[in-house]
Amino acid sequence: MPNDRLRNGMLKKGLTPVALADKLGVDPKTVERWVTQSRNPYPRYRHSIAELLDESESYLWPDALPTQRAVQVSQSEVVHIYPRRGAVPTDLWQKLLEKATRQVGVLVYGGLFLPEFNHRWVSTLREKALAGVQVELLFGDPEGKHIGERGDDEGIGHAMSSKVLNALAFYKDLRNLANVGIYYHDTILYNSIYRFDDEMLVNTHLYGTPAAYAPVLHLRRIGGGELFDNYVASFKQVLGKKRAVWPEH
CATH class of the missing domain: 1.10.260.40 (lambda repressor-like DNA-binding domains)
Structure with missing residues (x-):
C-alpha cells in the first residue's frame, strides 16, 4: 500500500x-x-x-513508533517549564534567536516586551533576514474582535490594541526586507509561540491573566515527537488567516 x-x-x-x-x-x-x-x-x-x-x-x-514510545519521546521534547514568563532567563530569548539559521516565527497579540527590554532583538532579526532566515511575525489585529475580548478579559480594554501598535513601531524598519513577513491575525490566541528553528518557547494563556504571569514551555524538537510539531501546526493555521500589516510591502 x-x-x-x-x-x-x-x-x-x-x-x-x-x-x-x-x-x-x-x-x-x-x-x-x-x-x-x-x-x-x-x-x-x-x-x-x-x-x-x-x-x-x-x-x-x-x-512508525508505538503509541507509548511516541508519548515518551514527546515528553522528552520539554526542555524546561517556567511558572511564568518573567521566570524565563532574560538572555534565553536572544540566545535562541542568534542560534536560528532557517526560520523564526512569532505569534503574539503584542509581544511588546521583546523589543522593549532587549535592544538587540530587532537588529538581530534584521541580520537574520539578510542572512536568508525566514522571519514571520504575527500580531493581533488592533481592530479585531478577539484582541478586544482579550483586553476586556484582562481588564485593560483598548490598551491591548495600543500595545500592538506600540510594538509595531519597533519593527517598521524591517518591512522592506526580503524574508520578513509582518502580519495581523484575528484569532483566539490560546498560546503565544516563539519559534527558532527546532526550539520553541510557548507562553500558555490563562483566562483573565496577563501573559507575563502565565507558564512558559521551552521545547526542542525530537524526531518522532508530537508536541513541538503540534504547536508548529497551530502556528501555520494562524498564518493561513493572516493579512499584511503594510500591504504595500
Missing part, C-alpha cells in the same frame, strides 16, 4: 524520488519503496524528510 501522505508532501515541494534521494544520500529505489510500499525510513531519514517537506513525522508515518 503506497504512502500517499509522503507522495503528496513530495509533490507539494516539487521533489522527485531522485531529488529526495540526492538530498538524503540514499538510493532512489529506496525512496521509491518508501512511497510505493509504505516502508518506514530509518529515524535519521524520517527526521530529515519531515524537515524537507515541512510536515511532522507522526503525520507522514503514523505507525
